[in-house]
Amino acid sequence: MRKKILVVTKDCDAGEVIYKENPAVTVLDFDLQEKGTHCTHCLRLIQTGIAIKLPTDRFNSVYCSKDCLAKSKAQSQGLLFGLEPPVPLGLSLGMPQQDTTAREAAQSAFVDYIKKNGKAVPLLVARFIARQVANETLKLIPNAVGAQPPSDIPEAESGGYTMYDHLERLRYLDVKAPEEEIKIVSRVLSSALPGLEQFVTEERHATLLGKMAYNSYGVCFGDGRDDKPVSAERPEDVEKTRTPYGTSKQIGSALYLVSAYASHSCAPSTRPSFSSGTSELYLVANRVLKKGDEITVSYVDSTQHAGETTTDARRRRRMELARGWRFACSCTRCQSELLDNPACADGEPIQKDESKIEEPFIMNESPSGSLDP
Ligand SMILES: [Zn+2]
Numbered sequence: 001m002r003k004k005i006l007v008v009t010k011d012c013d014a015g016e017v018i019y020k021e022n023p024a025v026t027v028l029d030f031d032l033q034e035k036g037t038h039c040t041h042c043l044r045l046i047q048t049g050i051a052i053k054l055p056t057d058r059f060n061s062v063y064c065s066k067d068c069l070a071k072s073k074a075q076s077q078g079l080l081f082g083l084e085p086p087v088p089l090g091l092s093l094g095m096p097q098q099d100t101t102a103r104e105a106a107q108s109a110f111v112d113y114i115k116k117n118g119k120a121v122p123l124l125v126a127r128f129i130a131r132q133v134a135n136e137t138l139k140l141i142p143n144a145v146g147a148q149p150p151s152d153i154p155e156a157e158s159g160g161y162t163m164y165d166h167l168e169r170l171r172y173l174d175v176k177a178p179e180e181e182i183k184i185v186s187r188v189l190s191s192a193l194p195g196l197e198q199f200v201t202e203e204r205h206a207t208l209l210g211k212m213a214y215n216s217y218g219v220c221f222g223d224g225r226d227d228k229p230v231s232a233e234r235p236e237d238v239e240k241t242r243t244p245y246g247t248s249k250q251i252g253s254a255l256y257l258v259s260a261y262a263s264h265s266c267a268p269s270t271r272p273s274f275s276s277g278t279s280e281l282y283l284v285a286n287r288v289l290k291k292g293d294e295i296t297v298s299y300v301d302s303t304q305h306a307g308e309t310t311t312d313a314r315r316r317r318r319m320e321l322a323r324g325w326r327f328a329c330s331c332t333r334c335q336s337e338l339l340d341n342p343a344c345a346d347g348e349p350i351q352k353d354e355s356k357i358e359e360p361f362i363m364n365e366s367p368s369g370s371l372d373p
């Protein structure tokens with residue numbers, strides 16, 4: 001039997017919001033980032049004429065409000081794409097004068113790389129590292145001049161769990177970190193604050209990339225959009241996010257520290273919804289749930305499309321799961337469809353779960369979505 005990772009702690013009606021969660025880090029789809037139509041922080045659609053811009057921002061970011069601008073700057077944007085001292089004033093005293101030219105060059109190289117590479121995952125990783133730096137410096141001097149509370153996710157940090165405690169427990173894919181990317185990210189960090197480059201070792205960077213690839217959700221408003229540029233990459237290389245609406249419908253990608261634990265099911269007990277029109281995730285019950293029932297979501301569009309047979313739909317979603325998350329689904333729906341029609345097993349991905357968890361937790365009650373008996 002598969003272990004239950006996340007469960008509901010009380011009975012819920014179908015359609016009930018089980019919890020709401022703000023993301024730890026977000027990345028707007030790059031076509032929208034370029035157009036300046038959505039808030040870089042909360043991903044909200046911005047009404048014409050009210051966008052707020054930070055003149056020094058190297059990533060051409062716009063915001064829906066001063067609050068979003070302040071949070072974004074404090075959490076990661078200031079460190080990655082700005083020139084102000086990355087730590088509160090009280091801490092920066094006694095630090096060497098920063099080399100502004102080197103910092104500008106490092107940031108420009110990073111922006112160029114992001115645009116060329118076209119993937120959200122490297123930026124999610126860089127933002128995550130920057131947020132950790134922000135959290136740590138705030139702990140050192142919480143009342144420093146210029147200190148901004150970087151956190152708008154107290155619920156995810158309660159119980160003494162830090163962002164990194166959660167991240168450590170999440171599953172990840174074994175991916176290779178491109179050498180060029182490691183160099184570029186490392187230069188952005190070290191040019192802001194010498195010493196930060198130690199966060200970007202090859203192994204560490206690869207693990208973070210694999211965590212973001214496995215755990216990020218697609219942020220999707222309503223039924224989603226239809227104008228997301230189609231990737232020219234091979235289907236197995238196209239970046240995927242967890243979303244029952246399909247990654248092609250999303251406006252951005254985000255990591256949620258609690259929802260990341262939710263296992264996949266093709267007959268999911270819940271679904272993510274973004275009904276506030278921002279990246280705040282509302283987890284909605286798909287059916288009546290009893291206390292202790294497992295929270296599952298569908299990582300892919302698991303509906304049966306018009307013109308598709310049950311077998312076609314089953315094959316499509318399982319192929320997508322194998323490509324994006326590298327496991328062969330063994331959920332109740334997949335099993336019962338196979339019992340009904342043994343022929344639908346033909347041409348199926350045969351691999352077992354190839355995602356990983358970090359060493360110290362393998363011995364414990366691991367947050368395992370593993371398919372091993
Ligand atoms: Zn906003």
Ligand SMILES: [Zn+2]
Pocket residue numbers: 265266267329330331332333334
């Ligand atoms: Zn399934």
